[in-house]
Amino acid sequence: MPFLKKVWYITWKDIRSEFRTKETMTSMLIFALLVLVIFSFAFNPTPTETKRIFPGIIWVGFFFAGVLGLNRSFARERENDCLAGLMLAPVDRSAIYFGKVLGNSLFMLVVELVTLPVFIVFFDYSVRGSLVALGLIFLLGTFGFVAVGTFLSALATNTRTSEILLPIILFPIIIPVVIAVVQATASIFAGASWSAATLLWVKVLVAYDVIFLVVPFLLFEYLLEV
Amino acid sequence: MTGSIRPVGPSRFWGWVLFVVMVAALYMIFIYAPTERQMGDIQRLFYFHVGAAWNAFFAFFVVFIMSLLYLKTRSTRWDVIALSSAEIGVIFTTIVLVTGPIWGKAYWGHWWTWDPRLTTTLILWFIYVAYLVIRSSAEGENRARFAAVFGIIGFVDVPIVFLSIHWWRTIHPKVIDATGINMEPEMVITLLVSVAAFTLLYFYLLSQRVAIETTGREVSRLRDRLRTRAGL
Numbered sequence: 001m002p003f004l005k006k007v008w009y010i011t012w013k014d015i016r017s018e019f020r021t022k023e024t025m026t027s028m029l030i031f032a033l034l035v036l037v038i039f040s041f042a043f044n045p046t047p048t049e050t051k052r053i054f055p056g057i058i059w060v061g062f063f064f065a066g067v068l069g070l071n072r073s074f075a076r077e078r079e080n081d082c083l084a085g086l087m088l089a090p091v092d093r094s095a096i097y098f099g100k101v102l103g104n105s106l107f108m109l110v111v112e113l114v115t116l117p118v119f120i121v122f123f124d125y126s127v128r129g130s131l132v133a134l135g136l137i138f139l140l141g142t143f144g145f146v147a148v149g150t151f152l153s154a155l156a157t158n159t160r161t162s163e164i165l166l167p168i169i170l171f172p173i174i175i176p177v178v179i180a181v182v183q184a185t186a187s188i189f190a191g192a193s194w195s196a197a198t199l200l201w202v203k204v205l206v207a208y209d210v211i212f213l214v215v216p217f218l219l220f221e222y223l224l225e226v
Numbered sequence: 227m228t229g230s231i232r233p234v235g236p237s238r239f240w241g242w243v244l245f246v247v248m249v250a251a252l253y254m255i256f257i258y259a260p261t262e263r264q265m266g267d268i269q270r271l272f273y274f275h276v277g278a279a280w281n282a283f284f285a286f287f288v289v290f291i292m293s294l295l296y297l298k299t300r301s302t303r304w305d306v307i308a309l310s311s312a313e314i315g316v317i318f319t320t321i322v323l324v325t326g327p328i329w330g331k332a333y334w335g336h337w338w339t340w341d342p343r344l345t346t347t348l349i350l351w352f353i354y355v356a357y358l359v360i361r362s363s364a365e366g367e368n369r370a371r372f373a374a375v376f377g378i379i380g381f382v383d384v385p386i387v388f389l390s391i392h393w394w395r396t397i398h399p400k401v402i403d404a405t406g407i408n409m410e411p412e413m414v415i416t417l418l419v420s421v422a423a424f425t426l427l428y429f430y431l432l433s434q435r436v437a438i439e440t441t442g443r444e445v446s447r448l449r450d451r452l453r454t455r456a457g458l
Contacts (some may be wrong), residue, residue, distance in 0.1 A: 172352035176390040
């Protein structure tokens, strides 16, 4: 079986088990919306204020919701010893990693796709800029976040304090993604879709994604040792 | 029986060497070095700041190397050094983060600015505190392995953090630029002695910490063995 097919099987397993209960996605969606509500109370957004903070707010919402999903990603495999089953599957450990990354990225992108319009409506934000550029940024940003997040989720899940450990170890590492994705989103929303600034942040995101796909790929087998 | 494990801390000799160098550094920092014309005495913080900063980065580099060695050889020796170095690195980073704002308030008028070097140092602090949290949260054989994995990930992340913050903004005072060092010769010598003192301190603490950790592990190993023998 080709490698990509194995990866897809792991992803498909995650999608199917998620759609049986829908618990992770529901929590992520509701949480992202809650962040929106909390922010509007915290900042009492006027139109000028909103213009400035909107790109930051949406990504804080996505990242916080994303951590919830990532926490579940491996925690769910602990029930009934699913992780042992997964590790016994005749696939490379890296296939498990890539499969999970793909699945988690899809979950997060769905959450973003659903909540972004809600954010726009509730903050009465007028969006400009190219949709293609925005889509690219969302893909790259989400992927970078999830690539590191999935890896560290596998690490955190085997510790005593798994759920509270993940955000502590994940957020310092994803600072470059936070900066790049928020700056890029801001410059696209400001109408400068393909400006030099946007392209710089695209490059940063691409570099980050590649590095943090390769390094976890090399180290993943050390996390799932028995 | 692992009779080879005889944890000995740094010898008395190195303790005295460290003492002498530190006294010399203090003398040079407070008496020998001239007072900076614009900043005044507050500039003397700089010698502590740079000494701690240089060694903090060095300590984290050691963590990285030891993490690689541990994953390759699985010898607990490297793990013990990585742990010790990370702890010292966090303390030195804390010194940097405390002295920086004190100086900044006096000279810039702000406690803090989100410039690349300051911010990277702050993130560095978070990364290695996270590293220590992983160590206390993981159990058994996982502990060393997870810590080593994170020690590598964290170190790889640092340059990317620095660059992305750099593109985001910039205003740290450039003491050393392309034209050379903008300092009086006495200041340069003082700085070098101060950095040397901090470096010696780092190695002294490291070997002390490694000895304590090794002893601690040996004690708990012996205790477990006695318990097993007693059938508990």
